[in-house]
Amino acid sequence: MxxxxxxxxxxxxxxxxxxISTSTSLASTIIDATIGAFYTAAGxxxxxxxxWAVLCAIALLIADVIGRxxxxxxxxxxxxxxxxxxxxxxxxxxxxxFAVYLLRRVSSLFxxxxxxxxxxxxxxxxKNLGRRQP
Numbered sequence: 810m811x812x813x814x815x816x817x818x819x820x821x822x823x824x825x826x827x828x829i830s831t832s833t834s835l836a837s838t839i840i841d842a843t844i845g846a847f848y849t850a851a852g853x854x855x856x857x858x859x860x861w862a863v864l865c866a867i868a869l870l871i872a873d874v875i876g877r878x879x880x881x882x883x884x885x886x887x888x889x890x891x892x893x894x895x896x897x898x899x900x901x902x903x904x905x906x907f908a909v910y911l912l913r914r915v916s917s918l919f920x921x922x923x924x925x926x927x928x929x930x931x932x933x934x935x936k937n938l939g940r941r942q943p
Contacts, residue, residue, distance in 0.1 A: 810870075810907055813900075814849030818842050829896040830887070837885040844876040848904065855911065863915045870908035877901045 820826040821841025824833050831837050851866040851873070880886035881897060888894050 810852030810855065811849050812852075813903070814845045814847070814852060817845030817848055817900075819845075821845055826896075829892050830890075831880075832885045832887060834885065836883075837880070840876060840880060840885065844873050844880075847873045847876070851907070860915055863911050867908050867911050867915070870904050870911070873904045874901055874908070877904070 816826065818841070820829070820831065821838050821844070824831045824837075831841055847869040851869040854862040854866040854869070857863075877886070877897060877900065881888065886893070886897055888897070
């Protein structure tokens with residue numbers, strides 16, 4: 810995600826990456842760079858593997874997807890070539906897949922956190938309930 814974000818920022822300023830071109834307007838530059846910064850920040854937050862950070866990363870990836878759709882809807886990302894169409898669809902899908910993966914991962918981690926007991930392995934809030942201790 811970090812690498813994709815850095816590439817997105819660079820593309821925002823250069824308006825060209827491997828045959829994919831964006832609008833040269835100031836609005837396009839700012840939005841592309843912001844989307845790239847969101848993508849990079851999401852990658853960095855994911856490294857912490859803290860629940861709050863992963864949730865923030867998911868929010869940033871959702872903002873990335875919305876931003877990409879907004880670029881297309883406003884005409885700031887031209888769909889005049891196969892490369893551009895492939896780039897926007899592929900990039901948006903990758904960001905969405907990262908978000909879904911992280912959401913599933915954080916849900917899994919959080920559910921284990923809620924059900925994992927202390928030292929005895931009992932779910933939180935439950936006592937031994939008469940079972941023998943080894």
